Amino acid sequence: MSFAQIRYFVAVAEEGNVGRAAERLRVAQPPLSRQIRALEDELGTALFSRTPRGMTLLPSGERFLHHARAILAAVDGAVRAARAEPR
Amino acid sequence: MSFAQIRYFVAVAEEGNVGRAAERLRVAQPPLSRQIRALEDELGTALFSRTPRGMTLLPSGERFLHHARAILAAVDGAVRAARAEPR
DNA sequence: CTGTCCAATACCGTTTCGATCTGGCGGCAC
DNA sequence: GTGCCGCCAGATCGAAACGGTATTGGACAG
Numbered sequence: 001m002s003f004a005q006i007r008y009f010v011a012v013a014e015e016g017n018v019g020r021a022a023e024r025l026r027v028a029q030p031p032l033s034r035q036i037r038a039l040e041d042e043l044g045t046a047l048f049s050r051t052p053r054g055m056t057l058l059p060s061g062e063r064f065l066h067h068a069r070a071i072l073a074a075v076d077g078a079v080r081a082a083r084a085e086p087r
Numbered sequence: 088m089s090f091a092q093i094r095y096f097v098a099v100a101e102e103g104n105v106g107r108a109a110e111r112l113r114v115a116q117p118p119l120s121r122q123i124r125a126l127e128d129e130l131g132t133a134l135f136s137r138t139p140r141g142m143t144l145l146p147s148g149e150r151f152l153h154h155a156r157a158i159l160a161a162v163d164g165a166v167r168a169a170r171a172e173p174r
Numbered sequence: 175c176t177g178t179c180c181a182a183t184a185c186c187g188t189t190t191c192g193a194t195c196t197g198g199c200g201g202c203a204c
Numbered sequence: 205g206t207g208c209c210g211c212c213a214g215a216t217c218g219a220a221a222c223g224g225t226a227t228t229g230g231a232c233a234g
Binding site for chain 2: 003043064070074075077078
């Protein structure tokens, strides 16, 4: 699992659509599809339900999304903490 | 920044020594050194002070360590959440 | 049946990563 | 001060991961 996968996952979850998420992330659609699938494989659980109109979160995806946002925020906090001037 | 870098950083911080951390992580020492340096470069701040007896945390490293552990815990929580049976 | 809008697969070039080997630097014994 | 040992850092190489383009396959609208 990588940070990129988490960022990708959040984008797809928010857009409900791989193509739009790819555009937003400035990456092509196939890599994004692959990373999402790799993430699901690693977790051993599907996170999205694929429909002909896009992708919608499954319950497991909903739960994961909440934590995913927390991780991204934690990373941001860590970077800030390291760079912050010690007072 | 990658999860591996964070895990590497925590191990080095805890061991105070790249060689021992490498052994614990089952990785060779040079890759570990490089990842730590890459992390510092990306953050734009040194995290360790290099001494002939090992590496000791700088204040920025101490602050980062705290957050790094939180990130690892958050990731663990995310994995569990995704895999957990919905009740 | 045809066009459209999705995600998924195939294939390729590039980048990144880790392992091995080697160098350099500071302490310590004597 | 010379030799030795522990430790980090650099160079080089082969392997794995990543992203991009081109293409396929499935569902729905008209």
